[in-house]
Amino acid sequence: MELELRHLRTVRAIADAGSLTRAATVLGLAQPALSAQLKRIERALGGALFERGRHGVRATALGELVLERSRIVLPAVTELQQEATRFARAPRTARYLRLGGTHGPLLGALVDRLADVVPDARMTTRTSWSERELAQQLAEGRLDFALAGTCGSAAPPGAAGLVWREVAVDPVFVMVPERHPLARRAEVDLTELADEEWACVPGDGCFGDCFSASCARAGFTPRRMYETDTASLVHLVQVGRAVGLCRATFPTTPGIVTRPLTGTPLAWRHLLGWHAVTGRADTAATVLAQARMAHAGVAASSDSYAEWMAAHRVP
CATH class of the missing domain: 3.40.190.290 (D-Maltodextrin-Binding Protein; domain 2)
Incomplete structure (x- = not known):
């Protein structure tokens, strides 16, 4: 599986929510479906992104690396989409x-x-x-x-x-x-x-x-x-x-x-x-x-x- 932007957004949602249950609610998914998606993402990246505990999840070292990069990549892609939309709509x-x-x-x-x-x-x-x-x-x-x-x-x-x-x-x-x-x-x-x-x-x-x-x-x-x-x-x-x-x-x-x-x-x-x-x-x-x-x-x-x-x- 190749990593896609939606996968980074999923990882960010889990980190922001602090638990798979809350993240599933935010993303409109069932928790088992989100857990299965996270496992596929972790296999693609070569390791666990979160440690699960009684009080939720915490990012691993690999997870912190992915989250740090996503904070750069996601806003940049969003800005690119907005600029492209403005350019396409602007009269010539x-x-x-x-x-x-x-x-x-x-x-x-x-x-x-x-x-x-x-x-x-x-x-x-x-x-x-x-x-x-x-x-x-x-x-x-x-x-x-x-x-x-x-x-x-x-x-x-x-x-x-x-x-x-x-x-x-x-x-x-x-x-x-x-x-x-x-x-x-x-x-x-x-x-x-x-x-x-x-x-x-x-x-x-x-x-x-x-x-x-x-x-x-x-x-x-x-x-x-x-x-x-x-x-x-x-x-x-x-x-x-x-x-x-x-x-x-x-x-x-x-x-x-x-x-x-x-x-x-x-x-x-x-x-x-x-x-x-x-x-x-x-x-x-x-x-x-x-x-x-x-x-x-x-x-x-x-x-x-x-x-x-x-x-x-x-x-």
């Missing part, structure tokens, strides 16, 4: 742009600007509420560029080999119906919303925890948080069921006003990401510049955001 022309982004006006504004700057480029878009999903699509070569974001100064979505650059940082505003008692305020203190129910779009970063921490500092615990899509969020605010949390660039919507929170307890950092290997440096510079200009245009179209920037002397 610079005039093809696959863009991704979270929900909001920035992706549309970027597409609009790029359509003028590179009019012969073929563009496709994908949206997701999950920054991690967008990062994974970049890593797998299914996207060329992605607009994502993080709460405050949190780290960008994690995936090996990705480059992230800041587009802009927005304060987080609150959305209230026009008839709300606080709708005419220039800004709203978080403590004044202690009795409200809340709504926001979902995410897989730390925004929810940061919001809860801000409320705790203000002396209250949110009564309820509805995590929903943008259309449902708007509806809940319009009918007075909840107040919403949104980025300051949220577009003007009938029946709703957006107001800054006193002291800016929450912020959202817009990021543009691409893969360091398959990404094109010249195209990345163009897309980043257009993303920043797209954000400036979206921000200027919001009266409440424009007023906030003027009050805080943001250029």
